[in-house]
Amino acid sequence: MYEFSLTDSVNNTIQDLCRQAGWTKVRRVMVKAGGLRKLNPELMAFIFAAIAQGTPAEGAVFSVMIMPVTLLCFSCGKVSSTDEPEKVCPLCGSSNVYVLSGNEFSIEALEVEINHD
Numbered sequence: 299m300y301e302f303s304l305t306d307s308v309n310n311t312i313q314d315l316c317r318q319a320g321w322t323k324v325r326r327v328m329v330k331a332g333g334l335r336k337l338n339p340e341l342m343a344f345i346f347a348a349i350a351q352g353t354p355a356e357g358a359v360f361s362v363m364i365m366p367v368t369l370l371c372f373s374c375g376k377v378s379s380t381d382e383p384e385k386v387c388p389l390c391g392s393s394n395v396y397v398l399s400g401n402e403f404s405i406e407a408l409e410v411e412i413n414h415d
């Protein structure tokens with residue numbers, strides 16, 4: 299399952315960060331994903347809730363920001379952005395396009411509890 303491996307790698311990265319920074323509690327996780335990845339945010343949140351059990355991110359709110367797909371069209375010469383997860387120019391319908399963005403995936407934000415003692 300594609301969502302599982304991506305969510306698993308997010309969870310591993312967060313655990314590494316927590317170890318390095320000494321964070322004991324992660325409250326919120328936001329990831330950013332290009333529309334071409336066709337991810338299911340609800341499924342990812344569900345998987346994350348399961349695999350984060352027993353880690354600092356247990357119970358954290360997990361959200362996925364789906365980013366628009368940006369295409370350069372070789373047929374009409376225009377750059378356009380679309381929420382459709384397809385490599386088709388929304389202006390002229392050509393599939394002769396170059397993908398400028400839409401495949402990205404990254405952790406965008408973390409909200410953690412810092413212990414001041």
Ligand SMILES: [Zn+2]
Nearest residue numbers: 371374387390
């Ligand atoms: Zn076009």
